[in-house]
Amino acid sequence: MKTLLIISIILLSVITINSPAVAQTPDEINENIxxxxxxxxxxxxxxxxxxxIDISLPKNEDIYSKAQAELVIKDFFKKNPPKSFKxxxxxxxxxxxxxxxxTYISSEKTFxxxxxxxxxNTKYLIQQLxxxxx
Numbered sequence: 001m002k003t004l005l006i007i008s009i010i011l012l013s014v015i016t017i018n019s020p021a022v023a024q025t026p027d028e029i030n031e032n033i034x035x036x037x038x039x040x041x042x043x044x045x046x047x048x049x050x051x052x053i054d055i056s057l058p059k060n061e062d063i064y065s066k067a068q069a070e071l072v073i074k075d076f077f078k079k080n081p082p083k084s085f086k087x088x089x090x091x092x093x094x095x096x097x098x099x100x101x102x103t104y105i106s107s108e109k110t111f112x113x114x115x116x117x118x119x120x121n122t123k124y125l126i127q128q129l130x131x132x133x134x
Contacts, residue, residue, distance in 0.1 A: 026098055029124050030090055033115065037085040037104060040077035046070035048126050050118065056130040069129075076131065080106035085113070098124055103134065110134040 024032070029048065036045035049066045057076055064072055082104065089101040100115040116128035 034087055040082040042070050042074035050125040050127050054128040058133055
């Protein structure tokens with residue numbers, strides 16, 4: 001019984017630590033977003049989407065629900081598999097928004113990437129995501 005309790009506590013700790021719902025610093029959020037883009041992991045990236053998100057891709061620009069946005073980005077990564085992603089600049093506005101500007105290199109194209117994060121309750125979520133051919 002004691003062993004089961006210890007295993008439960010360890011599992012709960014691991015799940016809680018790895019969950020994006022746990023308060024993270026802006027640097028941790030930016031790093032996690034960058035890692036999701038670097039690996040083409042739409043599911044991991046979608047964990048940081050707001051309930052609706054403005055997505056701008058070449059030949060496709062719209063406002064999507066979180067679930068729809070994940071599918072749109074999954075398709076983008078499938079068509080443009082990642083080779084690398086680098087954050088070139090990051091900062092914040094006077095209103096409290098955070099932004100990331102980066103370079104996404106796929107197997108065939110290079111994209112300038114803009115990410116706008118807004119604070120929702122206690123965490124920052126992606127409000128806008130743009131991939132523009134560089």
